[in-house]
Amino acid sequence: MGKRMGYRVFVGILALVLSISLVGMPLVSNVVAANALPQMDTQQACADAEAQAINDISGTTWFLIGCIIGVLGYLVAIAVETNPPASALVGQSPEYVAAYTDCYKRKAKEIKSKNALYGCLAGTGASCLFYLLLAAAAGSAAETTY
């Protein structure tokens, strides 16, 4: 009798566990998926925004700006904003829009400031080299005179 009762309890618990698994798991997985979706949106948004920024902004131009106007060019690169076409945000979720705008702005600033800095350094280096060569030429001219 006791054995039979135990068996029934075991089957009952097993049925309950199975029911919870069958009904509950899809719910849990839906919740997990719902949480994962904005995460995926965010990653995709950032990748899209960075690709767009690379496409929109000319590193060469900012390198030349840095090269020509030096530190000022670097400061301008940090200050100047660029905006992409709004079509990139059509039909996208709020998470995507938030991530896209942030990532685009960050990447655009990075491309501009990095290239302007390289330009600034290259310009400064070229100027130093020029003055060194000038000094060397002047020195050798002076030695020849003596």
Added chain:
Amino acid sequence: MEYYRWLLMWVVVGMLGVGGNGFGQSLDFASVSSLPYQTLQGSFQKVNDRDGQVDSSSGTFYVKKMEYMYLEVTHPIHQIMVIEGNETLIYYPDRKLAFRLKSKNPVLMPFIPQLIASQRADIGFDNLGLKLEKQEFQGDSLISYWISPDPEKNIGRYQMIQVNDLPIQIFYVSPDSMFASKILFTAYRQVDDLMLPHRIITENVSVKGVTIERIYLTDLKKNLPLPPEIVQFDLPDDVTVEEKEW
């Protein structure tokens, strides 16, 4: 007038995706004297394909000149986008959430510049300072080749194909051949006194991959008065607004 300058820059620099090559800034943009409409409205479907990953959105749009655009997306998400001057409002009615994006420059409206460009005989190349190198007929297609007026300045190769005076294809290859873009204007239909393309396909190919944007337009109507709730769109009071600057 400033909008038209931006429009032209978008047409040749943005749409062709060549801004990264840096020559766009150096060109002297002339202005377009007039727009072919006062208002324009219709339905759209936008399909993006990024290396085989496809997503689509659809809805309706209303445009007043190049000053104001109201765009309502109904699929895959309910989204209202209002573009006016340097500001873009993106509103999610179901989430009671909105973004107000402020830009330093006028915002480029989705797919409207392509429509306007299709109404120009030279798509805007002439205004951008490009020089017509040569033209030739192949069957009923007129193919024109455009270059920089400065022979020492290589800004890439531009080619346009027209049939019956309507541009049907623009092709661009960057100077280093690392980027190519093709825009197809098809399904031309009469809208009032205009012949407007109802399908615009942009394909960009670079070392980073291939992206294809397909725009399908339907029910285009020109110069109809826009509904007051569209022209004077106001956010409900209970909406959380997040402000962002580009």
